[in-house]
Amino acid sequence: MTEEAKENQQVAPVLSVAPGPHITAARSMRRVMIDVLIALVPAAATGVYVFGWRAGMQMGVCVVSCMFFEALFQFLRKRPHTVGDLSAAVTGIILGLSIPWTAPWYVGFIGSAAAILIAKMLFGGLGSNIFNPAMTGRAFVQACFASEMTTYLLPGKIGPPRAVEIITQATPLAAGKFEHVAYNLQDLAFGCVNGSVGETGAIACAVGGLYLILRRSASWRIPLGMLVAAAIVAGINQTLTDTVLTVGHHLLAGGLVFGAFFIATDPATSPISNRGKWIFGIGTGALVMLIRLFANVPEGVMYAVLVMNMTVPLIDRWTVPKPLGGPVKKKT
């Protein structure tokens, strides 16, 4: 190298060194979470349209509390703040959407505490949690506030502001299960029925879910497996018993579509291999239906997801994909 070249090099920019690959296409984790938030817009908008401002408040309370508890936990542990990745906001929205619009504000607040502090942060934070945080939070408040969580009407009011034709206070699944009244499928699809804030509008949930899948932010295998499995069990039930709830009712009512696209697909709490995702989706769908048909509660998405969450490490262990070229030969 010439002297001149050496001099040139000294004024040249400082070079960085790092292992390859040196280029990236990666969207940041924040961007992935923003995708989920965008996908939740139709469901949230339907909720606010049908149930009015209290539905919006429910989500707001949950989002703010979830982010608050995450920041608080990180502050107490003296760890760097992670609220910026927006995963707590996603948990908050999903929790807000799965709580009745009539529940008092402290239900969402306490649910958020359970979701973030217990289900997420105590297990190690984003990606390390075993149970879906939003569903854990919901299960917690379900146990604490049983009546608030199953009362879908405010005292003195006839029904949700937009769903005026609804005269019963029961949710579609409860009405079908306990009173043998079947709802109009069209109302179920568009969300003009009673229920938790976000789970009533099947079409809105599916639109958001398809966006997630197109953006590859969620696997298509889990929702498909879950919906098909639920449809099959519901179909068998429809042919064998004289239930008023058809396959259509079971698919559109309650939180099945919402759960299939937004809850079961939570990557941290679902298997990582494609075969595992099928097993997880089908298992969740079948469990939802078993709970709906045989348990003493009308809806089963939450418990089905939580139960299947427990099987994920095992599914992962059993479904390690075979590499191209087959498994490594054991040396003899």
Added chain:
Amino acid sequence: MTVADTIKIPGKRSFARGIHPSDKKSLCAGSPVEILPTPKSVLIPLSQHIGAPCAAIVKPRTEIAIGDVVGDSEAFVSAPVHASVGGTTSAATVTTLPNGQHVGAIPITVAEEQPLASQGLWDDIYGGNWPTDSIESLDPKQITQAVRTGGIVGMGGATFPTHVKFARNPDKPIDTLIINGCECEPYLTSDHRLMLEAPEPIIAGALLSARAAGAERIIVAIEDNKPDAIEKMQSAATGTGIDIVGVHTLYPMGGEKQLIVAVMAREVPTGGLPLDVGVVVVNVATAAAVARAVLRNKPLTHRIISVTGEGVATPKNILAPVGTSYADIIEHCGGLTDSADRVISGGPMMGFALGDLDVPVTKGTSGIVVLTEAQTRKSAETACVRCGRCVSACPLGLVPTRIALAARNKDWEMAKRYYITACVECGCCAYVCPAEIPLVQLIRAGKAGLPRD
């Protein structure tokens, strides 16, 4: 649909998963190969290949001519190194190759008079006639011996000694030779330019390689983002029986295991070699070097290097002697721009970042890519959320995030359960990871730490 798409091959011209990075080839694909003016000094590393390093066989302060052997080894998996210029040797020293290996090296001060320079050098290496009619009469062993003597190693970057691939094994007969013209790494265009400017030696080298390895069929595979190269190669291959095949542009198509799936629909067993499925894969530049070694008795002393990327003033394809300093080559291309941030030996996916530019290029240096600050991966690592993007990208069907986790925790049982040794370090997983986990680095470290059993 071109002719290259109609040729019948067993494979589907593609493989599962993989990624589509922006190829950035246009920076440099249109620049004809320039012959680097002979540098004032070169440093010949004694190990430029996978396998046993060579021992120096020249004494300091001796006159040496271009093509003279500088180092050699008795080992089977090794290849001699030769002087790439004429000049005077100095005492052996140690240099650090871009991949981090410390190797012995022989400095040569270049003589004033060089018998081969500029156009004469090009003609000697790639120009002139490449007669293919007498190849059938050559003894395969003789070809393999000439390839070893010529110090030929895989020039696609892996630098596996080529004569080892040609050594016939009666238990594992070879039926197909694949000439690899994929050049799937973004930015790099050296193989592309070689196919455009010197298709004849590639064809001759392909016929010689097939003869040596005993392959009946020869398939040249080129990614379909290089239609001009496919066309050139087709006209050069007319009448030879060699099939020129276009394969999909999908990273890492140029990886042996992926290419054999795409072309032959065969899976190289994990831990095995292409010869286990009756295939030998040779890079186009290697094929041309084979032709030169056998037909002209000249060793591998020069190679085409793409000097490209947004951080280089004038991207160029350069024919440079082995042992030239990276700094000299970059200077010839107008130097680094102010925004230059990372100088990479090889492509941006699998190449190595250089901390010091005063290191020698080797037989495996396919390119020098300079990226700007805005382009480089930052590795501001966050937690894995198990999104599975690495699983959908891994061309080998692995679960990179689990392997990386196992490697990080030194959980060797888990690393093996997830087939850590099957990883080829192509970088697809780290390229797509939204958490910017340095997956390849972790897996590489895991492989190094894996206890031998």
